[in-house]
Amino acid sequence: xxxxxxxxxxxxxxxxxxxxxxxxxxxxxxxxxxxxxxxxxxxxxxxxxxxxxxxxxxxxxxxxxxxxxxxxxxxxxxxxxxxxxxxxxxxxxxxxxxxxxxxxxxxxxxxxxxxxxxxxxxxxxxxxxxxxxxxxxxxxxxxxxxxxxxxxxxxxxxxxxxxxxxxxxxxxxxxxxxxxxxxxxxxxxxxxxxxxxxxxxxxxxxxxxxxxxxxxxxxxxxxxxxxxxxxxxxxxxxxxxxxxxxxxxxxxxxxxxxxxxxxxxxxxxxxxxxxxxxxxxxxxxxxxxxxxxxxxxxxxxxxxxxxxxxxxxxxxxxxxxxxxxxxxxxxxxxxxxxxxxxxxxxxxxxxxxxxxxxxxxxxxxxxxxxxxxxxxxxxxxxxxxxxxxxxxxxxxxxxxxxxxxxxxxxxxxxxxxxxxxxxxxxxxxxxxxxxxxxxxxxxxxxxxxxxxxxxxxxxxxxxxxxxxxxxxxxxxxxxxxxxxxx
Amino acid sequence: xxxxxxxxxxxxxxxxxxxxxxxxxxxxxxxxxxxxxxxxxxxxxxxxxxxxxxxxxxxxxxxxxxxxxxxxxxxxxxxxxxxxxxxxxxxxxxxxxxxxxxxxxxxxxxxxxxxxxxxxxxxxxxxxxxxxxxxxxxxxxxxxxxxxxxxxxxxxxxxxxxxxxxxxxxxxxxxxxxxxxxxxxxxxxxxxxxxxxxxxxxxxxxxxxxxxxxxxxxxxxxxxxxxxxxxxxxxxxxxxxxxxxxxxxxxxxxxxxxxxxxxxxxxxxxxxxxxxxxxxxxxxxxxxxxxxxxxxxxxxxxxxxxxxxxxxxxxxxxxxxxxxxxxxxxxxxxxxxxxxxxxxxxxxxxxxxxxxxxxxxxxxxxxxxxxxxxxxxxxxxxxxxxxxxxxxxxxxxxxxxxxxxxxxxxxxxxxxxxxxxxxxxxxxxxxxxxxxxxxxxxxxxxxxxxxxxxxxxxxxxxxxxxxx
Numbered sequence: 001x002x003x004x005x006x007x008x009x010x011x012x013x014x015x016x017x018x019x020x021x022x023x024x025x026x027x028x029x030x031x032x033x034x035x036x037x038x039x040x041x042x043x044x045x046x047x048x049x050x051x052x053x054x055x056x057x058x059x060x061x062x063x064x065x066x067x068x069x070x071x072x073x074x075x076x077x078x079x080x081x082x083x084x085x086x087x088x089x090x091x092x093x094x095x096x097x098x099x100x101x102x103x104x105x106x107x108x109x110x111x112x113x114x115x116x117x118x119x120x121x122x123x124x125x126x127x128x129x130x131x132x133x134x135x136x137x138x139x140x141x142x143x144x145x146x147x148x149x150x151x152x153x154x155x156x157x158x159x160x161x162x163x164x165x166x167x168x169x170x171x172x173x174x175x176x177x178x179x180x181x182x183x184x185x186x187x188x189x190x191x192x193x194x195x196x197x198x199x200x201x202x203x204x205x206x207x208x209x210x211x212x213x214x215x216x217x218x219x220x221x222x223x224x225x226x227x228x229x230x231x232x233x234x235x236x237x238x239x240x241x242x243x244x245x246x247x248x249x250x251x252x253x254x255x256x257x258x259x260x261x262x263x264x265x266x267x268x269x270x271x272x273x274x275x276x277x278x279x280x281x282x283x284x285x286x287x288x289x290x291x292x293x294x295x296x297x298x299x300x301x302x303x304x305x306x307x308x309x310x311x312x313x314x315x316x317x318x319x320x321x322x323x324x325x326x327x328x329x330x331x332x333x334x335x336x337x338x339x340x341x342x343x344x345x346x347x348x349x350x351x352x353x354x355x356x357x358x359x360x361x362x363x364x365x366x367x368x369x370x371x372x373x374x375x376x377x378x379x380x381x382x383x384x385x386x387x388x389x390x391x392x393x394x395x396x397x398x399x400x401x402x403x404x405x406x407x408x409x410x411x412x413x414x415x416x417x418x419x420x421x422x423x424x425x426x427x428x429x430x431x432x433x434x435x436x437x438x439x440x441x442x443x444x445x446x447x448x449x450x451x452x453x454x455x456x457x458x459x460x461x462x463x464x465x466x467x468x469x470x471x472x473x474x475x476x477x478x479x480x481x482x483x484x485x486x
Numbered sequence: 487x488x489x490x491x492x493x494x495x496x497x498x499x500x501x502x503x504x505x506x507x508x509x510x511x512x513x514x515x516x517x518x519x520x521x522x523x524x525x526x527x528x529x530x531x532x533x534x535x536x537x538x539x540x541x542x543x544x545x546x547x548x549x550x551x552x553x554x555x556x557x558x559x560x561x562x563x564x565x566x567x568x569x570x571x572x573x574x575x576x577x578x579x580x581x582x583x584x585x586x587x588x589x590x591x592x593x594x595x596x597x598x599x600x601x602x603x604x605x606x607x608x609x610x611x612x613x614x615x616x617x618x619x620x621x622x623x624x625x626x627x628x629x630x631x632x633x634x635x636x637x638x639x640x641x642x643x644x645x646x647x648x649x650x651x652x653x654x655x656x657x658x659x660x661x662x663x664x665x666x667x668x669x670x671x672x673x674x675x676x677x678x679x680x681x682x683x684x685x686x687x688x689x690x691x692x693x694x695x696x697x698x699x700x701x702x703x704x705x706x707x708x709x710x711x712x713x714x715x716x717x718x719x720x721x722x723x724x725x726x727x728x729x730x731x732x733x734x735x736x737x738x739x740x741x742x743x744x745x746x747x748x749x750x751x752x753x754x755x756x757x758x759x760x761x762x763x764x765x766x767x768x769x770x771x772x773x774x775x776x777x778x779x780x781x782x783x784x785x786x787x788x789x790x791x792x793x794x795x796x797x798x799x800x801x802x803x804x805x806x807x808x809x810x811x812x813x814x815x816x817x818x819x820x821x822x823x824x825x826x827x828x829x830x831x832x833x834x835x836x837x838x839x840x841x842x843x844x845x846x847x848x849x850x851x852x853x854x855x856x857x858x859x860x861x862x863x864x865x866x867x868x869x870x871x872x873x874x875x876x877x878x879x880x881x882x883x884x885x886x887x888x889x890x891x892x893x894x895x896x897x898x899x900x901x902x903x904x905x906x907x908x909x910x911x912x913x914x915x916x917x918x919x920x921x922x923x924x925x926x927x928x929x930x931x932x933x934x935x936x937x938x939x940x941x942x943x944x945x946x947x948x949x950x951x952x953x954x
Contacts, residue, residue: 043944067944069941069943071941072945104553118941119941122937123937123938124937125930125933127937128932128933128936128937132797132932135797136797139796139800140796140797141796141799142796142798143794143796144791144794144795144797144800144936145792145794145795146794148936149799156941175862233900279949
């Protein structure tokens with residue numbers, strides 16, 4: 001039996017990124033626990049390469065392909081009237097955000113008493129009757145062709161999840177809601193054990209953004225008037241499906257973790273009960289910044305750390321730079337991060353720099369070792385439109401550099417403190433309005449002017465990160481949690 | 487066949503009695519062409535026979551022609567539905583350029599097989615080589631006509647099909663008359679073969695004319711045997727089912743062995759063929775009226791599915807199909823009922839006209855009923871094909887074949903009064919079950935339209951491929 005079974009959708013160990021790095025740290029820091037990994041992908045792919053060296057204590061690794069449907073016979077008995085009735089009641093329960101029948105539904109698709117598999121479910125006359133029943137209940141006048149294919153498209157991967165074999169484990173720890181969360185809830189229902197959920201970003205919000213921009217979903221609406229900004233029926237269907245999966249995960253989870261307060265609010269809005277939720281931010285390896293030798297150049301050195309992409313809103317930074325340069329003409333600006341992810345956006349940024357005649361003052365460094373720049377940079381600026389809990393703030397603060405950041409994600413609580421004892425340390429930077437170059441420039445200038453404030457913030461930052469964002473410390477909170485539940 | 491039915495319908499729009507008669511005549515010839523011609527020619531031949539040949543030679547000739555039709559029909563049956571399906575798909579993909587090459591390839595494959603069958607049958611017979619050659623070519627010509635007809639259902643000019651059969655029939659009758667006078671049995675055989683050859687070549691020429699000549703071959707249809715094996719079996723069992731009662735009679739104790747490897751039973755065969763003639767008007771009705779009207783409702787339904795209609799609209803369309811079918815089946819029952827009733831009413835006069843003996847007259851009477859039921863069965867099967875109910879159709883044709891065989895065998899043991907009842911009972915049974923299946927299919931049409939779409943694994947690239 002495994003100690004911890006991790007449920008991962010599209011991340012570790014095949015895809016790199018913040019979540020994957022965190023998972024890798026989690027596993028390697030707990031060498032005496034036996035881990036299992038279920039990796040949810042859209043398809044199985046034998047050529048997929050591992051992006052991390054799998055630690056010795058991972059005893060089980062399986063891919064769960066969402067769209068390589070099981071087409072062989074798997075059911076053990078014929079479905080009965082009661083089974084179809086339960087399905088109907090389950091769906092009607094969802095209207096009131098209830099899922100009491102979830103365990104009964106699970107048994108229909110897996111195990112000794114299962115009566116459905118992909119083939120017989122999607123070709124059953126009784127299921128068809130249910131489908132038309134719900135069509136008439138909910139829409140009645142919408143394209144039936146699209147209704148049918150949306151139903152199939154949403155339910156094929158769901159059935160795939162319901163039929164997935166899970167290893168026995170004492171703890172099922174899902175690193176998102178959605179399919180992974182649903183799978184964890186299934187593991188808990190089938191094998192007992194505890195269900196933990198850690199959400200770095202809010203799954204339903206991410207899916208919502210994807211779906212609202214999707215071109216492949218049929219848009220034509222009902223005949224009567226509807227406001228344009230509302231999503232089409234089929235888009236709402238997809239969103240709703242992800243919401244239901246999240247609600248089931250929240251409901252079944254024993255503990256829920258997220259990175260910062262703002263996320264907690266969103267989780268509560270999506271149906272999680274607040275008393276289950278704890279905040280465990282991501283941490284930083286304190287040792288890696290031990291020997292950093294800082295020196296001050298004569299003229300102000302301002303750094304923007306992040307990829308040159310639209311969501312980081314580099315343009316606001318450039319506009320702020322122009323305003324700062326008009327007051328402090330000797331200041332120099334560095335845009336530190338890869339330029340090749342959105343080349344068109346990078347070119348637009350360059351044009352902007354040229355039109356402001358800042359070519360001499362603004363440097364696009366491309367991908368470099370940021371630590372080299374932390375040695376002499378006076379201020380780090382973040383103008384992102386969206387963030388979770390940015391690593392840059394921890395890095396800069398740990399190096400003793402105050403940060404000017406837009407008010408998104410965890411930025412405010414990372415710079416001003418989350419709870420009373422944290423706030424007592426004092427601010428380690430300034431929070432500004434999103435896409436407001438004037439506010440950003442004003443904040444930067446105020447820190448450049450007020451040396452006392454600047455130094456206090458630098459010290460507060462170092463202290464805050466050491467006290468509240470120590471990676472070892474934060475991971476050991478998970479270790480404690482695991483150990484309490486083994 | 488709906489394609490040609492629509493073109494024939496234009497004749498009906500002229501609203502004169504002569505065009506009505508013309509339309510029905512054309513569609514009768516097109517829908518029953520080869521069979522009708524064979525029966526008419528054989529009736530004519532039977533008439534001449536008396537003056538020109540001895541009874542023995544005459545039966546010998548008719549026996550061979552019977553065998554040619556029976557065995558070519560059954561063996562081509564294996565190909566017929568598969569090829570028709572392939573053709574339908576070609577037309578759907580707008581690949582008109584592949585029609586003629588497919589025709590040539592189908593001919594190559596079937597002719598090779600038919601030649602082999604014919605050789606195996608003919609080689610050991612102690613016949614004059616010229617007779618063997620004649621029978622050999624006749625067998626291939628008739629096989630070719632079956633195939634050509636299935637290709638011409640997609641053709642534009644029905645007039646040429648009709649003309650081919652008229653010319654071929656005329657040539658046959660004329661050459662039989664003159665050659666028969668001069669050469670006797672040999673002359674009959676050559677004349678009949680010549681007639682069939684003319685039909686085959688005119689039909690083939692039409693295919694070339696309509697679809698052009700692009701390539702010498704296209705064996706794509708062979709894949710369809712793998713994809714739709716049910717269609718091949720359906721064709722086999724359907725045509726075997728049609729002939730199995732006759733065959734059982736040939737080889738029963740009441741059959742007569744008129745030559746080496748040639749047993750027939752004219753007491754049974756003649757009234758059965760004659761009764762088959764009574765449904766020719768219904769075949770025309772089906773082609774020109776029922777199938778076209780059904781097809782319009784059928785299309786309306788599927789067009790609405792594609793045009794993203796709501797469920798209530800689809801259910802209205804579905805109801806339209808159901809009403810339309812009910813209406814036309816009622817019309818058929820009335821129309822054919824009156825016709826068959828009259829035939830049975832005047833059975834003595836008809837028996838007199840065709841010189842039927844009392845035993846044949848009895849079989850003819852029940853044969854008329856059997857043909858009526860068989861026509862209904864044929865209509866049900868054709869409609870079921872539109873709904874792509876391949877499994878149901880296969881089941882029905884197997885049922886028809888088996889029950890026809892078994893019940894006919896049973897009637898043989900009962901004796902003369904029961905002859906013909908086996909065939910009628912098999913048609914009745916198959917029609918009833920067919921009706922039930924069709925009704926169920928139409929009532930649950932949206933279910934089949936949507937829920938029976940196969941679940942395919944989506945195509946995708948390996949991540950490593952898309953990266954490069």
